[in-house]
Each structure stands twice: as C-alpha cells, then as structure tokens.
Amino acid sequence: xxxxMLLKVREKxxxxxxxxxxxxVNDCANILLGCGASPIMADDIDEAAExxxxxxxxTINIGTLNQNTIPAMFVAGQKANELSHPVVLDPVGAGAxxxxxxxxxxxxxxxxxxxxxxxxSEIKTIAMGRGTTKGVDADxxxxxxxxxxNQTVALAKNLSLETGAIIVITGAIDIVSDGKGAFCIFxxxxxxxxxxxxxxxxSCLIAAYLTANPESPLLATVGAVCAMGLxxxxxxxxxxxxxxxxxxxxxxxxxxxxLSGDELESGAKYELR
Amino acid sequence: xxxxMLLKVREKxxxxxxxxxxxxVNDCANILLGCGASPIMADDIDEAAExxxxxxxxTINIGTLNQNTIPAMFVAGQKANELSHPVVLDPVGAGAxxxxxxxxxxxxxxxxxxxxxxxxSEIKTIAMGRGTTKGVDADxxxxxxxxxxNQTVALAKNLSLETGAIIVITGAIDIVSDGKGAFCIFxxxxxxxxxxxxxxxxSCLIAAYLTANPESPLLATVGAVCAMGLxxxxxxxxxxxxxxxxxxxxxxxxxxxxLSGDELESGAKYELR
Amino acid sequence: xxxxMLLKVREKxxxxxxxxxxxxVNDCANILLGCGASPIMADDIDEAAExxxxxxxxTINIGTLNQNTIPAMFVAGQKANELSHPVVLDPVGAGAxxxxxxxxxxxxxxxxxxxxxxxxSEIKTIAMGRGTTKGVDADxxxxxxxxxxNQTVALAKNLSLETGAIIVITGAIDIVSDGKGAFCIFxxxxxxxxxxxxxxxxSCLIAAYLTANPESPLLATVGAVCAMGLxxxxxxxxxxxxxxxxxxxxxxxxxxxxLSGDELESGAKYELR
Numbered sequence: 001x002x003x004x005m006l007l008k009v010r011e012k013x014x015x016x017x018x019x020x021x022x023x024x025v026n027d028c029a030n031i032l033l034g035c036g037a038s039p040i041m042a043d044d045i046d047e048a049a050e051x052x053x054x055x056x057x058x059t060i061n062i063g064t065l066n067q068n069t070i071p072a073m074f075v076a077g078q079k080a081n082e083l084s085h086p087v088v089l090d091p092v093g094a095g096a097x098x099x100x101x102x103x104x105x106x107x108x109x110x111x112x113x114x115x116x117x118x119x120x121s122e123i124k125t126i127a128m129g130r131g132t133t134k135g136v137d138a139d140x141x142x143x144x145x146x147x148x149x150n151q152t153v154a155l156a157k158n159l160s161l162e163t164g165a166i167i168v169i170t171g172a173i174d175i176v177s178d179g180k181g182a183f184c185i186f187x188x189x190x191x192x193x194x195x196x197x198x199x200x201x202x203s204c205l206i207a208a209y210l211t212a213n214p215e216s217p218l219l220a221t222v223g224a225v226c227a228m229g230l231x232x233x234x235x236x237x238x239x240x241x242x243x244x245x246x247x248x249x250x251x252x253x254x255x256x257x258x259l260s261g262d263e264l265e266s267g268a269k270y271e272l273r
Numbered sequence: 274x275x276x277x278m279l280l281k282v283r284e285k286x287x288x289x290x291x292x293x294x295x296x297x298v299n300d301c302a303n304i305l306l307g308c309g310a311s312p313i314m315a316d317d318i319d320e321a322a323e324x325x326x327x328x329x330x331x332t333i334n335i336g337t338l339n340q341n342t343i344p345a346m347f348v349a350g351q352k353a354n355e356l357s358h359p360v361v362l363d364p365v366g367a368g369a370x371x372x373x374x375x376x377x378x379x380x381x382x383x384x385x386x387x388x389x390x391x392x393x394s395e396i397k398t399i400a401m402g403r404g405t406t407k408g409v410d411a412d413x414x415x416x417x418x419x420x421x422x423n424q425t426v427a428l429a430k431n432l433s434l435e436t437g438a439i440i441v442i443t444g445a446i447d448i449v450s451d452g453k454g455a456f457c458i459f460x461x462x463x464x465x466x467x468x469x470x471x472x473x474x475x476s477c478l479i480a481a482y483l484t485a486n487p488e489s490p491l492l493a494t495v496g497a498v499c500a501m502g503l504x505x506x507x508x509x510x511x512x513x514x515x516x517x518x519x520x521x522x523x524x525x526x527x528x529x530x531x532l533s534g535d536e537l538e539s540g541a542k543y544e545l546r
Numbered sequence: 547x548x549x550x551m552l553l554k555v556r557e558k559x560x561x562x563x564x565x566x567x568x569x570x571v572n573d574c575a576n577i578l579l580g581c582g583a584s585p586i587m588a589d590d591i592d593e594a595a596e597x598x599x600x601x602x603x604x605t606i607n608i609g610t611l612n613q614n615t616i617p618a619m620f621v622a623g624q625k626a627n628e629l630s631h632p633v634v635l636d637p638v639g640a641g642a643x644x645x646x647x648x649x650x651x652x653x654x655x656x657x658x659x660x661x662x663x664x665x666x667s668e669i670k671t672i673a674m675g676r677g678t679t680k681g682v683d684a685d686x687x688x689x690x691x692x693x694x695x696n697q698t699v700a701l702a703k704n705l706s707l708e709t710g711a712i713i714v715i716t717g718a719i720d721i722v723s724d725g726k727g728a729f730c731i732f733x734x735x736x737x738x739x740x741x742x743x744x745x746x747x748x749s750c751l752i753a754a755y756l757t758a759n760p761e762s763p764l765l766a767t768v769g770a771v772c773a774m775g776l777x778x779x780x781x782x783x784x785x786x787x788x789x790x791x792x793x794x795x796x797x798x799x800x801x802x803x804x805l806s807g808d809e810l811e812s813g814a815k816y817e818l819r
Contacts, residue, residue, distance in 0.1 A: 060640035246800050
C-alpha cells in the first residue's frame with residue numbers, strides 16, 4: 001500500500017516547484033532528487049506562475065519569507081490550483097511574527113492546499129490564531145505526548161474539515177488527518193530535532209508523493225511521513241561515537257535515497273484513530 | 274598539460290566573484306576553496322562592480338535570479354569585461370521561464386562571456402531560442418548519446434562562433450568547443466545527476482581555472498571539466514551500501530580538494546573532434 | 547570556568563535570531579542546534595524586531611547584505627539593545643566594498659554590540675577605516691603571527707575601549723579583548739581556512755554562549771572561541787586520506803555537538819596578556 005506510493009515517485013520522477021527558505025533549501029533539493037523526484041526553486045513573481053505550470057506539484061514554505069517572495073507564493077499557489085496540482089503549505093514559524101501568521105492566514109484564504117504540515121505550535125497557530133511558538137521549533141508546552149494525543153488528533157481532524165486540506169502535525173508522534181480518520185505515526189527519532197530542516201524536507205517529500213499519486217492523497221501523505229520517520233531511524237542506527245547532527249543530516253538524506261518500497265511497507269508504524 | 278592548469282590555481286589562489294543561486298551556493302564556495310581558489314559572493318547592485326574589481330574572475334549563475342540580483346549581474350559582467358577578467362555564464366533553467374530565457378539573452382547581448390556552461394537543454398535554448406527544458410535538469414529528449422554526438426558537437430561549435438565564448442555542454446559526454454575544434458570528454462558518473470548543484474559547482478571551478486590560466490582559456494576549461502568528472506568518478510568509488518546522494522556530495526568536494534595534477538593528467542579521458 | 551559557559555548553553559537552550567548571509571546559513575543553524583541553542587533566521591524588516599523580541603540574542607552578519615536586509619539589521623539591532631539582549635556583529639568582507647564598510651560603520655554608530663568578531667583585515671577596516679581585505683578572507687599581509695601579536699593585541703584593546711564591545715580577532719592565534727586584558731587563544735587548525743563559514747559559525751556560537759551567560763560576557767566569548775578552535779582540532783584528527791574540506795565541515799559540526807564541558811575546560815589553550 002505505502003510501497004506503491006514510493007514506487008510511483010521513482011517511476012514518474014515528478015518535477016516539484018519549491019518556494020522555500022534559504023536556510024534548508026539545499027537539503028530540500030537533495031531530498032527531492034534522492035526520493036526520485038526533481039526539484040526547481042524559483043521565487044521571483046515574474047517567473048513563479050510559469051515555473052509552477054511546468055511542474056507537477058508545489059511546496060510553499062514561509063521560512064525567511066520576505067516582501068519579494070510573498071507575492072510569488074500567492075501567484076504560484078493560485079496557478080497550481082488552476083491546474084489542479086497538489087500544493088503543500090509549510091507554515092514555518094507561524095505564530096512567531098505577525099508577518100508569518102498573517103501570511104499563513106492570507107495564503108489559506110487565497111490558495112487551496114492539499115496538505116498543511118507543521119509542528120504542533122505552528123498548527124495551533126493556524127487553527128486557533130495562537131500557539132506558544134518558540135521560534136521555528138515547537139514549544140515544550142505544546143508537546144504531543146500520549147496524554148495529549150486525543151486532543152491533538154481532534155485538532156487535526158477539525159482543522160482538516162475547516163480547510164479541506166490534509167493536516168500533518170509532526171512531533172514525537174506524527175498525526176495525519178483528512179477530517180474523517182487520523183493516522184498516528186510512530187516512526188522517527190528524537191535526534192531529528194537536533195538537525196535544521198527535517199520539517200522542510202518532509203514538506204517537499206510530501207509534495208513529491210502527492211504529485212506521483214494524485215488518486216490517493218491521504219496514503220501518499222502517510223507514505224511520505226512514514227518514509228521520513230523511518231529514514232530518521234535508519235540514519236540514527238548509522239551514528240558513531242564521533243558523529244553529531246552534521247553527519248546525521250547526511251545519513252537521513254542517504255537513507256531517503258536508499259529506502260526501498262518493501263522497507264517502507266514493513267517499517268511503517270502507525271495506527272488509525 | 275591539464276596538470277599545469279590545476280597547479281596554477283593552487284599557486285595563484287585566484288579570487289572569484291560569484292553571483293549565484295541560494296540553492297547550491299555553499300557547495301560553490303567550498304569547491305572554490307577546495308580547488309585552491311577563494312570565493313566571494315555578492316549580489317547587491319551597490320557593491321557588485323566593486324567586488325568584481327577586487328576579484329580575478331566572475332561567475333554569473335541565473336538559478337533563483339530575481340529583480341534585485343539581475344541588475345547586479347549586468348553591472349558585474351560589464352565591469353569584468355572592462356577589466357578583461359574571465360566571465361562564466363551558467364544559464365540555469367534557461368528555457369524554463371521567460372524571465373530566465375530573456376535574462377540569458379540580454380546577458381549575452383550586453384556581456385562578453387569567456388565560457389558558457391549548461392546542460393544540453395539550456396544550451397539549445399540559448400542557441401535556438403528553444404529547448405525542451407524540464408526544469409533545471411536536461412530533458413531526456415535532449416540527451417547527448419553516441420547517436421546525437423556529432424550534432425551536439427556542431428551545435429557547440431556554431432554557438433561558440435556566434436558568441437565568441439567557449440561552449441561547455443555537460444551530460445553523459447561533456448563537450449567543450451572554442452569554435453575551431455571540440456573536446457569530447459568521457460569523465461564523470463551518471464550518479465552526479467542525483468545530486469543538486471554539480472553543474473553550478475563546475476561553472477565556478479571553470480572560473481577558477483580560467484582566472485589562473487589567462488593565456489590558455491580552452492585548456493583551462495577542459496581541465497576543469499575533466500577534473501569535475503574525474504572527481505565524480507572517484508567519489509562514486511568511495512560509496513558504501515548505506516551512502517546516497519548526500520554522502521556523494523561530500524565525496525565529490527573532498528575529491529576536488531585531494532585531486533593532484535598528476536591524477537588529472539592521467540585520468541582525463543577525452544578526444545578531439 | 548569555561549566549562550560552565552558551555553553547560554549553560556545546553557541548560558538554557560537560548561533562542562538566537564540570525565540575520566546572516568545565504569552562503570553559510572545552514573551551517574549557522576546547525577552549529578546553534580549542535581551546541582544546544584536554537585536558531586531562527588529572519589531578515590525582512592516587517593518581522594525583524596518582533597523575531598528579535600522573541601529571542602534571547604542576535605547575530606548580525608553582513609555577508610551577502612542587500613538593500614532589503616540592511617534595514618532589518620538596524621531594526622533588529624536596536625530592538626535587541628532596547629531589550630538588553632547580547633548582539634554580535636560579524637563584519638564579513640568589511641573593506642571589500644564601500645557598501646560593506648559603510649554598513650559596518652553605520653551599524654557601529656546606531657547599534658551597541660556586545661561582541662565584534664572578524665578576521666584581522668575586517669577588524670583593521672573597522673578600527674582604522676582601512677585594511678588589505680582580500681575578499682572575505684584575511685589578507686596575508688595582515689596575518690597575525692608571533693611577530694605581530696603584540697600590535698594586534700593593542701589594536702583589539704583599543705577598539706574595544708572605543709566601541710565598548712568585546713573584540714574577537716580570529717586567525718592563527720585568536721585574540722579576545724574587553725579593553726582591559728586580552729586572551730590569546732591557541733586552539734584551532736589551519737585547515738579551518740579551507741572551509742567556508744567557520745567565522746560565521748563562530749559568530750553564532752558566541753551569540754549562544756553570551757545569551758546563556760549574561761553575567762560573564764568575556765568568559766562566554768572566550769569559551770565559544772576555544773570551543774570552535776578545539777572542534778577544528780578534533781575534526782582534523784578525524785580526517786582520512788580521502789577526506790577534504792566537505793568532510794571536515796561535517797566533522798567540525800559533529801565535534802561541536804559532541805564537545806563536553808570537561809573537554810573544553812582541559813583542551814582550551816590560552817594566555818592572558
């Protein structure tokens with residue numbers, strides 16, 4: 001089931017347009033190449049729509065947004081909607097500044113997103129207009145633990161019903177909901193939080209999976225989230241006593257390149273609520 | 274012969290000004306340091322000309338171009354021409370958007386380039402106003418194979434005569450032509466296409482080789498292209514069963530740092546047509 | 547003594563706002579995560595002050611500065627001053643262009659810096675309005691050797707008295723002065739100069755140490771400088787015959803993640819002048 005999602009990416013090599021931050025953009029490009037897709041980054045308003053047209057899917061990531069790139073996000077998002085391309089929103093740091101929060105809200109109003117992926121603080125901001133965002137990382141007060149899992153699942157379901165988008169909340173347990181059910185995903189490793197950009201990378205990976213599997217957006221999203229978590233686990237197994245977050249960065253990307261459909265199928269750990 | 278090209282870079286440590294995209298810019302800086310040159314990145318119009326004056330060579334790469342950086346490309350290019358510094362154009366994604374294609378054409382009109390380096394789709398766009406660009410990667414329809422090699426060599430020669438620049442077309446076989454002859458270069462590894470930025474890196478490497486060898490631009494270019502391909506091969510030999518494109522990225526840059534003049538001389542595989 | 551500086555970073559996980567260049571920004575984010583801090587990058591004037599308010603410390607790095615990011619530097623710097631947050635200035639390439647030199651001077655006039663960190667050419671530019679900057683790397687003519695050490699210490703002390711900032715001059719010997727005394731630090735490895743961004747990374751590391759140790763800015767700065775140098779040494783020990791500057795990049799960041807308080811305490815090599 002998830003296996004097919006992965007294999008379709010390798011078969012179709014979807015071209016993904018990314019308007020994203022300059023902090024983790026190289027990793028975003030390499031994870032797309034590694035999973036079998038092809039990246040293009042373009043954030044000037046004079047080419048955004050045209051590049052979107054050329055591609056099969058779009059990621060909009062608001063980290064390091066600015067006055068020049070914000071308008072390009074709208075133009076690209078609307079063009080993707082027009083063409084029925086999947087669009088992923090990564091609301092990096094929503095809640096950390098008015099500019100980010102308002103841009104996220106405006107995007108939600110003017111663009112239809114297939115998936116919205118963020119940490120719990122970012123998603124709370126989007127759902128309730130407030131979170132306890134600590135910069136670009138989830139605040140401890142917001143941590144998804146066993147105790148708060150039911151609440152978080154309910155949050156994801158409601159936000160999905162409200163926005164029409166599949167909601168992905170990543171953290172110790174990842175949640176994926178399309179408003180009807182919710183997948184709770186137990187893959188991943190805590191060390192992923194010591195590395196910048198694992199969230200950004202996952203958003204791009206989701207875009208690739210969605211684009212290659214237009215008939216199954218929910219499964220495609222679950223597949224990408226499980227794949228990323230599984231690669232975080234495999235990467236951690238490779239760590240030596242001298243390795244830290246830089247080597248881990250390489251190991252995760254390497255694992256994405258190496259991950260087989262069978263490994264994804266058998267390694268995915270989730271339950272449906 | 275090629276050996277001298279490499280050694281001159283290490284001897285002279287040329288300073289290279291790069292106006293380039295934010296996706297692969299860190300790799301560009303590190304390949305320049307690794308080969309023995311020194312990088313500086315500066316893309317604001319208020320300092321572009323001055324930084325160019327301080328340097329020995331210039332790379333203009335139009336990936337993630339925007340309204341602010343485009344004017345800086347012209348100013349820097351013209352200053353470099355004024356000072357007779359070598360200038361390399363990397364027309365990333367030419368053909369993928371009007372903005373990229375037109376910027377490339379305008380640059381060709383207003384700046385004299387020493388070398389133009391792109392994949393076959395980008396070079397076709399420049400030569401004929403059209404290609405079948407698939408984003409920033411060469412389209413399969415454009416692949417340079419044994420069958421199309423003669424045609425592609427002719428394309429390179431003609432474009433060189435037309436522009437006065439040495440033309441470099443990179444792909445399974447790399448072609449370098451100054452309008453008279455053409456070098457067909459057989460170094461490299463297919464896995465290089467699974468990594469973002471090998472083209473951008475090569476363009477910077479060419480700029481370093483040109484700047485250190487002003488009396489032999491053609492040989493300098495051939496030296497840089499062979500060096501990059503050879504490092505792609507050496508990097509691939511280092512790959513383990515767990516490695517993917519992220520480790521490969523490190524191995525290529527490491528190989529550039531380690532490459533000796535003798536290895537380049539004996540490992541270069543090319544023929545003249 | 548230095549041990550406590552490091553441990554406080556891990557204990558407090560300070561959030562650091564960085565307005566920095568796009569060349570080395572990913573390394574800056576990862577070194578902050580690796581040392582135990584948390585990074586946020588934001589350079590649009592519409593959110594700069596707000597993001598600064600959310601954070602505990604600020605780094606302003608003028609590499610790849612432009613018309614959009616320069617105003618954000620001032621707004622963020624002034625907000626940080628208002629809140630008594632530590633602010634680090636990294637005057638990358640000061641002396642290389644009028645734009646960089648003048649921006650550095652204007653920043654010094656309008657923002658109070660806790661620490662100014664640069665190579666000797668950059669610091670000379672700031673101190674005397676001139677240096678022999680060769681791009682973003684220190685010029686050989688400016689090298690700090692045993693012979694010129696006393697002079698350089700005097701320069702650092704005077705500039706510290708003049709600006710009220712702790713001055714850090716990095717090179718073969720690093721100097722840290724608060725105007726009264728000066729620490730001469732002998733950690734580090736020459737190979738660090740073959741890698742882009744070790745200076746930028748150190749500036750961020752200093753910001754993290756300062757923010758976690760508000761009562762001891764001088765010791766915090768010395769701790770960060772020794773930590774970076776020590777990690778450069780440890781990373782070099784890990785190098786194999788195939789490794790070059792790319793692997794070295796990973797090894798340094800890994801070492802920062804792994805460095806213990808005891809290792810810092812026992813490995814730091816400095817003398818007070």
